[in-house]
Amino acid sequence: MNMKALPTEQRNTDTVQIDEVSTLEMLHMINNEDKKVPFCVEKHLGEIATAIDAIAEKFAAGGRIIYCGAGTSGRMGFMDSAECPPTYGTPKERVVSLLAGGLAAIGQAKEDAEDHPELGVEDMKGIGFTKDDVLVGIAASGRTPYVIGALKYAKELGAVTVSISCNEDKNSPINAMVDYPIGIYAGPEAITGSTRMKAGTVQKLVLNMLSTGVMVKTGKVYSNLMVNVRLNNEKLVQRAKGIVAEITGAANSEIERLFVQTGSDVPLTIFMLLTGLSEAEARALLAKEHGHIKNALAAYHCAK
Template sequence: MDKLSLLMTEESNPKSTKLDEMSVSEILTLMNEEDQSIAYAVKQVLPQIESAVEKVASSFKNGGRLLYIGAGTSGRIGVMDAVECPPTFSTSPNQVQAILAGGEGAMYVAVEGAEDDETLGASDLKKLTINEYDVIMGIAASGRTPYVKGALQYANSCGATTVSLSSNKNAIISKYADIPIEVLTGAEVLTGSTRLRAATAHKMILNMITTTAMIKTGKVYKNLMVDLHASNYKLRERAKKMVGTITGISYELAEELLEETDYNVKLTVVMILAEITKDVAEQLLEEADGFVGKAVKLASLK
């Protein structure tokens, strides 16, 4: 028996051994019941997630990047989280990136064998010229993917902070990470299909890491995404609503002032709350490291 078959993520779930004989309702009920354990599994690794967030937030403050690297489903989850950061937080596409074994095309069509190449993981990272300010997060449900292992080894040699995310105990990639996260979601309803519970847990964790790190770097005011990139009708409407909610001004005035700031919600809000000009608001936001509340307080002290 090979070592892969001994992994928790490869075990057979005793509740689903007659999956092919179940009715649609029974299958859905079972999947739903099993999924309810995912949040609990994530709860068990909150301390490790917190450590990762602290490193990522520090990285962002120092001009560093968060780079996800993975293969198959794990890599695609990294892509999903990374591409949502620019519209949600107005970040550069370079700040949070995802590297997928087999290249961008592997997002849609599996590239067989790419995940088994340890040297490929390292060479893909080399192209990005990483340094000590970057955080490299290797994602592999099995915890043993050679591509991810090679990437983490290379990242360590560059002085970057390394984080691993897997769904097995004592994962191989954990040995190569400064912060190992092993979220134990157990045997899948469909044996070995880690696109189910393991992947759901991983997506939850990536969402937690980027969202919290963005909050800690001034991208959020109260519970509002005031640094969103208002690139379409829906987001422009959301921007107007946010400005109105925070400041109490009318929809029409919010629209007028947002036009003046090119739909920069943070800038507009500081202008209104502190009753200052656009130029002064820009200066105060810079002094406040992008935090709206802090900028408004600074204005009251001037």
């Protein structure tokens, strides 16, 4: 493998003196590089949108989203999947992350684990990956063997595959093998080859878009409000009450009464307040629309 040919290994001519300047000048150099990232991502919104639509279709049908990566790329996947349950109320089994080297590699780098494609296959089999799931392979270089192994396995099963890399070459290994390649290069790193910097930021922004887009399209959000937030502490309980009040205009006393009745089910409480239906009627109609409040409201008004 010719490492020097990889985009992520190129040397940044704007930061060659980073070890000679003042601390403030050093930070300006790093910040100037970081500023480039969102503009580079913007050029690829069409590709990201197409991937979101494909993932949302599978997710709505009951499939899982599986992230797979090594090193920083894998940790970015873990960060995103960990936030889906508290933010959108999704069971932790619905958005899963695989990391070369396993959970231990989250806090302690295990660089050698990424060199084994068979470990990617093994981890995929370990979670019972099926053709109904979606695999998102994350690799800054676009050629990580662990990710390639997992993607090959997913392709053999006929599953939808997506790649997130910082390599825009359509013929790079993971871009060439997936259904929906997302390759975004934001230029050489401030520290040559340190892909935890701009490349990691690219991946974070794209993952934010993928998971947020899928959750919006599958009804986990009402307007721009987190109606499926898990009420795991008092702050979140108060946030949920505020969300219900914002959408329905109901008094706090009425919201608290329905929280007791529904077991603090935020979407159900909102739907009952907006329609006047009984708990049983509202629960049945919401279930029919897979918890999507606006779809359930449309069905309710259609039936009137």
